[in-house]
Amino acid sequence: MKNIKFGLVNILKNMKNEKELKSSFIISIIGMAINNVAFTILWYYFGKTVGVLNGWVATDIFGLYAINSFAFGIVNAFFYGMVEIPNYIVTGNLDKFLLTPKNLLLKISVSKFQTSAIGDMLFGLICGGIYIVVAKISMVQILLMILFTIIVSIIFYSFSLICMTVSFYLLDGRNISTGLYGMFISNSLYHGGAFTGLLRIIFIFVMPSLLIGVLPVEIMKNFDINSFLLILVLTVFWVIVSVLFFYKSLKKYESNNLFGFGG
Amino acid sequence: MYKLSSYTGNIFLHGQICAESLIIKKLLVDLRAFFIVKYEIGIRIGEDYMKIIEVKNLSKDYKYKVKKEGKGFIYNLFHEEEKVVKAVNNISFDVEEGETIAFIGPNGAGKSTTIKMLTGILYPTKGDITICGYTPIKDRNKLAYEIGTVFGQRSQLLPNLPLTESMEMFGTMYDMDKEDIKKRIEELTKLFDLKEFIKQPVRKLSLGQRMRAEIATSLIHRPKIIFLDEPTIGLDVVSKKNLRDLLLKINKEEKVTIFLTSHDTEDIQSICERCVIINHGRIIIDTSTKKLLSDYVKNKNIIITPNTEFIEFPDLPEGMTYTKKSKSQIIVLVDTEVIHTQKALQELIKRFDIDDINIDNESLESIIRSIYEKN
Numbered sequence: 001m002k003n004i005k006f007g008l009v010n011i012l013k014n015m016k017n018e019k020e021l022k023s024s025f026i027i028s029i030i031g032m033a034i035n036n037v038a039f040t041i042l043w044y045y046f047g048k049t050v051g052v053l054n055g056w057v058a059t060d061i062f063g064l065y066a067i068n069s070f071a072f073g074i075v076n077a078f079f080y081g082m083v084e085i086p087n088y089i090v091t092g093n094l095d096k097f098l099l100t101p102k103n104l105l106l107k108i109s110v111s112k113f114q115t116s117a118i119g120d121m122l123f124g125l126i127c128g129g130i131y132i133v134v135a136k137i138s139m140v141q142i143l144l145m146i147l148f149t150i151i152v153s154i155i156f157y158s159f160s161l162i163c164m165t166v167s168f169y170l171l172d173g174r175n176i177s178t179g180l181y182g183m184f185i186s187n188s189l190y191h192g193g194a195f196t197g198l199l200r201i202i203f204i205f206v207m208p209s210l211l212i213g214v215l216p217v218e219i220m221k222n223f224d225i226n227s228f229l230l231i232l233v234l235t236v237f238w239v240i241v242s243v244l245f246f247y248k249s250l251k252k253y254e255s256n257n258l259f260g261f262g263g
Numbered sequence: 264m265y266k267l268s269s270y271t272g273n274i275f276l277h278g279q280i281c282a283e284s285l286i287i288k289k290l291l292v293d294l295r296a297f298f299i300v301k302y303e304i305g306i307r308i309g310e311d312y313m314k315i316i317e318v319k320n321l322s323k324d325y326k327y328k329v330k331k332e333g334k335g336f337i338y339n340l341f342h343e344e345e346k347v348v349k350a351v352n353n354i355s356f357d358v359e360e361g362e363t364i365a366f367i368g369p370n371g372a373g374k375s376t377t378i379k380m381l382t383g384i385l386y387p388t389k390g391d392i393t394i395c396g397y398t399p400i401k402d403r404n405k406l407a408y409e410i411g412t413v414f415g416q417r418s419q420l421l422p423n424l425p426l427t428e429s430m431e432m433f434g435t436m437y438d439m440d441k442e443d444i445k446k447r448i449e450e451l452t453k454l455f456d457l458k459e460f461i462k463q464p465v466r467k468l469s470l471g472q473r474m475r476a477e478i479a480t481s482l483i484h485r486p487k488i489i490f491l492d493e494p495t496i497g498l499d500v501v502s503k504k505n506l507r508d509l510l511l512k513i514n515k516e517e518k519v520t521i522f523l524t525s526h527d528t529e530d531i532q533s534i535c536e537r538c539v540i541i542n543h544g545r546i547i548i549d550t551s552t553k554k555l556l557s558d559y560v561k562n563k564n565i566i567i568t569p570n571t572e573f574i575e576f577p578d579l580p581e582g583m584t585y586t587k588k589s590k591s592q593i594i595v596l597v598d599t600e601v602i603h604t605q606k607a608l609q610e611l612i613k614r615f616d617i618d619d620i621n622i623d624n625e626s627l628e629s630i631i632r633s634i635y636e637k638n
Contacts, residue, residue, distance in 0.1 A: 006435050009431075013432045016421075016424060017423045017424050018423070018426075018430065088551070092417075093417065095417070096414075098384045099383070099385060099412045100407050101407040101408055157549075253384075253385075255386070
């Protein structure tokens, strides 16, 4: 309970800290939303041109972006500190988290707020609205979409944490971590119809890019209890693996004496 | 403590029954005084009560990979040799509650590594650490409530917000309720004289103000020990002096144990009662600052000014060397192990027409420098 209270206070303070830079705050949000709109339009027209591809139609792109962008926004807005782990390791700024009480992973995760991620959340909401109207989805499907947004946020956080934790094993793992993270995200944004056979297995079980958008949209369209349970089991799996991996890797931390402000 | 109070409690109960008897009352008072004195002595001499930091045979090794010269990239990719550096090598020391201790050494001596092990940041390779009864790595969370840390090179404050916001955030982190946080902020504002800038965004503060803010924030939860790594780095002389005075104040008024590393000998001399000098990962000296100054001062500087002006600079006896030769002033360094100061003075009076003489002890800085060089 104390951890939750601390987490909320920290998120609010960090949000306030970013909000102080008002113009940059607003530009970041609007800029990110516009950037995402352009990307979605591109995929939408691709979907329209190709027609039905492995069960995917153009409007499904909105469903994909609704879940994916909103989950990305939640993780990056409120838990952006986790994405900063490679930086914290290289600069030695991880020290300050080890010196204070409360859950370490929570402290790190809520230590930074990324303003532009609000733009992603906003964009996710818009896409969700469009999907509800255009695809004429039922109430059950809407509730399923909300549930999936929460589940996807958890998977998003967990696998991103694994990508960032890799940095503990390298002298300067920032590029490797960012590369893995980028690969994980970019594959989650492609047209769902493109993933078949071995590619599908890899991006579900090895790098769970399809779990954070494509698979939830497919389940939403044609509910299948096995696929639904698979997502739940894999969510628990990635949460456990990521947390254990982080705490085991922490022993590799050797600190550093580089200069820095605020971490 | 429990035993003492329960024992005296029983005696007072007995005293109430025989309240009329002045003799018994007097006896009770005497007995009580006896037990209190005995208890206080127990604290003073009982080591377990006093030690706030205990370090035994502590070591830390760092491993790094070395590429073989003359071998290609592919070879080195699979055959890198691992080398080990002993950053801290089997050190032991204790710190008592309320002590002000300087943990000093040249760059790369192992100071920061030791502090990082003491605070639970780094895992020791070998040895035991107990701080406030906790093992730092195992009980990191519990220990955090007992210690405060300030690293001169790093900020823990929210840069765009006023200091109060950071203090509130840290107060919540340490489970303090709103009222307590408010009360503590008021106390620290008074103690550290933060009023003039407490509402300003931290980013707009001067370095001296920021360091005051950092230290004040690190004390929000009333820690028993504060670890300071180069707290005066980059500060001007006035800010340095202010900060030193503040550290002395918190040591006196809040009984906070101060564990400090600094390359600034003024910090050490004005704040710390005790000096632990570390070099190449080993403790080479652990003594009081006063003793360090008296035992290790082997040289004295004699500064002489002329009646008119110095023209000639004759040779000096063994153990005496010129460190400054000018028409208006001569400074002579005297090695007191070779020649006594009184004899040196006589030698100078013989040679020069002197108006004024000053004798200075060797500075702490040069004492520490010579210790580093010898070790």
